[in-house]
Amino acid sequence: MHHMAHDEHAEHAMHGPPELRPVPDxxxxxxxxxxxxxFWIVLALTIPVVVYSGGVQKLLGFVPPQFPGSGYIPFLFxxxxxxxxxxxxxxxAVGELKTRQPGMMTLISLAITVAFTYSLxxxxxxxxxxxxxxxxxLIAVMxxxxxxxxxxxxKARGALQELAxxxxxxxxxxxxxxxxxxxxxxxxxxxLVLIRPGAKIPADGEVVEGESSVNEAMITGESRPVHKPLxxxxxxxxxxxxxxxxxxxxxxxxxxxxxxxxxxxxEAQTSRSAAQNLADRAAFWLTIIAIAVGALTFGYWTxxxxxxxxxxxxxxxxxxxxxxxxxxxxxxxxxxxxxxLAAQNGLLIRDRLALxxxxxxxxxxxxKTGTLTKGEHGVVGVHPVPGVDENDALxxxxxxxxxxxxxxxxxxxxxAEERGLKLPEARDFKALPGIGVEAKIDGRRVSVGGPGLLxxxxxxxxxxxxxxxxxxxSAGQTLVxxxxxxxxxxxxxxxDAIRPESREAINDLRAMGIEVAMMTGDSEDVARxxxxxxxxxxxxxxxxPGDKAKRIQAMRLQGRRAAMVGDGVNDxxxxxxxDIGIAIGAGTDVAIESGGIILVRNDPRDIVRxxxxxxxxxxxxxxxxxxxxxxxxxxxxLAAGAxxxxxxxxxxxxxxxxxxxxxxxxxxxxxxxxxxxLQKT
Numbered sequence: 116m117h118h119m120a121h122d123e124h125a126e127h128a129m130h131g132p133p134e135l136r137p138v139p140d141x142x143x144x145x146x147x148x149x150x151x152x153x154f155w156i157v158l159a160l161t162i163p164v165v166v167y168s169g170g171v172q173k174l175l176g177f178v179p180p181q182f183p184g185s186g187y188i189p190f191l192f193x194x195x196x197x198x199x200x201x202x203x204x205x206x207x208a209v210g211e212l213k214t215r216q217p218g219m220m221t222l223i224s225l226a227i228t229v230a231f232t233y234s235l236x237x238x239x240x241x242x243x244x245x246x247x248x249x250x251x252x253l254i255a256v257m258x259x260x261x262x263x264x265x266x267x268x269x270k271a272r273g274a275l276q277e278l279a280x281x282x283x284x285x286x287x288x289x290x291x292x293x294x295x296x297x298x299x300x301x302x303x304x305x306x307l308v309l310i311r312p313g314a315k316i317p318a319d320g321e322v323v324e325g326e327s328s329v330n331e332a333m334i335t336g337e338s339r340p341v342h343k344p345l346x347x348x349x350x351x352x353x354x355x356x357x358x359x360x361x362x363x364x365x366x367x368x369x370x371x372x373x374x375x376x377x378x379x380x381x382e383a384q385t386s387r388s389a390a391q392n393l394a395d396r397a398a399f400w401l402t403i404i405a406i407a408v409g410a411l412t413f414g415y416w417t418x419x420x421x422x423x424x425x426x427x428x429x430x431x432x433x434x435x436x437x438x439x440x441x442x443x444x445x446x447x448x449x450x451x452x453x454x455x456l457a458a459q460n461g462l463l464i465r466d467r468l469a470l471x472x473x474x475x476x477x478x479x480x481x482x483k484t485g486t487l488t489k490g491e492h493g494v495v496g497v498h499p500v501p502g503v504d505e506n507d508a509l510x511x512x513x514x515x516x517x518x519x520x521x522x523x524x525x526x527x528x529x530x531a532e533e534r535g536l537k538l539p540e541a542r543d544f545k546a547l548p549g550i551g552v553e554a555k556i557d558g559r560r561v562s563v564g565g566p567g568l569l570x571x572x573x574x575x576x577x578x579x580x581x582x583x584x585x586x587x588x589s590a591g592q593t594l595v596x597x598x599x600x601x602x603x604x605x606x607x608x609x610x611d612a613i614r615p616e617s618r619e620a621i622n623d624l625r626a627m628g629i630e631v632a633m634m635t636g637d638s639e640d641v642a643r644x645x646x647x648x649x650x651x652x653x654x655x656x657x658x659x660p661g662d663k664a665k666r667i668q669a670m671r672l673q674g675r676r677a678a679m680v681g682d683g684v685n686d687x688x689x690x691x692x693x694d695i696g697i698a699i700g701a702g703t704d705v706a707i708e709s710g711g712i713i714l715v716r717n718d719p720r721d722i723v724r725x726x727x728x729x730x731x732x733x734x735x736x737x738x739x740x741x742x743x744x745x746x747x748x749x750x751x752x753l754a755a756g757a758x759x760x761x762x763x764x765x766x767x768x769x770x771x772x773x774x775x776x777x778x779x780x781x782x783x784x785x786x787x788x789x790x791x792x793l794q795k796t
Contacts, residue, residue, distance in 0.1 A: 193247030286317035328356035405437030445739035469711025473729030482681035483635035493612030494530035508605035591640030620719035
């Protein structure tokens with residue numbers, strides 16, 4: 116089933132309307148290891164080209180060892196470098212020009228093609244100066260920049276594959292009084308399937324026999340296991356609790372809820388903005404300026420008494436100098452350093468545009484379950500009757516619940532352990548199905564359970580507990596009662612516990628001028644309680660997976676730049692619909708593959724660190740671009756011969772030195788980013 120779904124999405128992406136088609140990636144189809152090998156080979160060949168170039172020898176005043184044929188080294192090695200290393204950029208330029216988005220690849224291709232063609236003409240008799248060493252160093256430095264960029268960004272496996280993995284491979288189909296294991300793809304509408312305890316549900320269906328709780332958190336965001344009585348609907352990819360179910364299949368393949376989420380993810384991924392990084396935007400304008408100035412230069416000097424060779428040399432110098440080495444490194448260096456810095460702080464950057472966007476966020480939308488909360492039940496209140504100590508009541512309840520495997524029982528025991536309570540010894544443990552548990556403690560019969568327990572014992576909660584019980588219920592909390600020898604001694608409230616770091620994260624974001632909102636598949640009561648506890652005024656409850664993405668899109672239509680923070684499959688469409696998707700690392704693999712940034716820790720405060728890093732790295736990018744392009748303001752007019760009347764003409768070799776100095780400044784400035792401290796001191 117999921118393979119079919121995946122193929123359809125791939126087809127949809129390729130043949131969908133133009134606004135949904137993916138923008139060509141200049142790194143698409145390139146292998147980072149192949150690029151690394153290409154760089155090292157080009158670098159090894161560039162060294163002899165530089166050493167045996169006449170311009171460099173004149174500039175530095177040295178003569179390298181001569182041997183028969185040594186004069187041809189720049190020509191032979193330079194030609195090989197152009198065709199072996201330069202083809203990477205030429206192919207990229209073709210891709211950019213096809214989409215009418217000339218950028219870095221076009222600018223590099225223009226410079227190396229002009230330099231190579233001119234040098235070839237000079238080699239075979241045209242008056243002028245060969246530019247093989249400029250050509251070779253340009254290709255080497257640009258390959259280094261692109262290799263670093265690809266390595267920093269890394270390869271993502273894709274959210275759709277992770278979604279597909281939620282589906283079990285096989286289903287246990289009921290046939291002729293027995294069962295048989297069949298591939299999920301063979302399950303048909305109307306089939307009866309057996310879902311054993313702990314098994315994944317293979318298709319959407321309806322319970323026809325049995326009763327169980329099903330964990331749907333990965334699909335709906337509901338933190339509590341959902342009770343499934345006879346006739347209830349179950350969803351493919353969710354996990355059955357501790358009782359067997361017989362389910363009649365109602366939807367398979369493309370019609371299941373999971374396939375619908377996969378479609379949303381596919382559409383959101385293919386319709387992401389075609390924004391390009393700052394270097395490409397600078398490269399676009401430099402390309403236009405270089406061609407315009409080059410044309411003007413050639414036109415001007417052609418109509419002067421100077422020889423034609425002068426006009427050509429000036430034009431070539433303009434086109435080569437307009438492509439600074441530094442511009443190719445300005446962004447990749449900052450990306451590489453900021454990505455490393457982020458990883459050291461537990462932030463994994465999958466999408467460089469996500470980090471670039473974070474500095475301008477207007478609102479951060481948090482999923483509740485597993486993000487602002489722990490995603491597991493904990494004791495949020497112990498309400499004993501007068502005369503009973505709170506800790507004694509919790510210890511007594513935990514002693515009875517100790518042998519139970521139920522999720523709420525484990526939460527009670529865990530809470531008692533966190534408080535360091537000593538548990539009395541319980542004997543004759545007995546589970547009361549659908550009601551609770553009981554045991555003997557010091558010869559007394561002690562039971563713990565929900566409202567059903569009180570009903571079975573014909574008891575009522577004492578009036579003293581009425582207030583706390585009502586408050587807990589209105590907050591959507593789960594209540595269990597402690598009954599000692601037929602008397603209700605305490606009510607214990609359980610809920611999805613709020614992370615202690617959530618308050619600090621929300622306060623810090625507000626201090627930065629960023630609004631905070633919460634979105635959850637949980638009920639209004641639960642959402643209101645968490646929002647009130649954290650001081651969040653904008654929250655949305657009972658939000659279905661498809662609606663999460665729509666809510667995010669609505670915010671963006673209002674002109675708000677939104678980040679979505681989540682950890683479940685139900686968050687995947689919203690994560691890829693937001694300006695930035697941030698996945699909590701302990702969440703599902705699907706959310707991680709959908710996020711542009713992944714938080715290794717379950718710490719919402721890391722969102723604040725992302726914004727700090729974004730602002731600092733953007734500042735470095737802008738500074739580097741100013742350095743990388745700034746000298747063009749001086750160098751291009753000089754290369755064009757603006758001061759030739761005063762005898763000042765910029766030789767190509769001196770222009771190349773300017774480029775080298777600019778590259779060193781950019782590299783040093785990028786390194787300063789390492790001093791940034793993201794943690795609060």
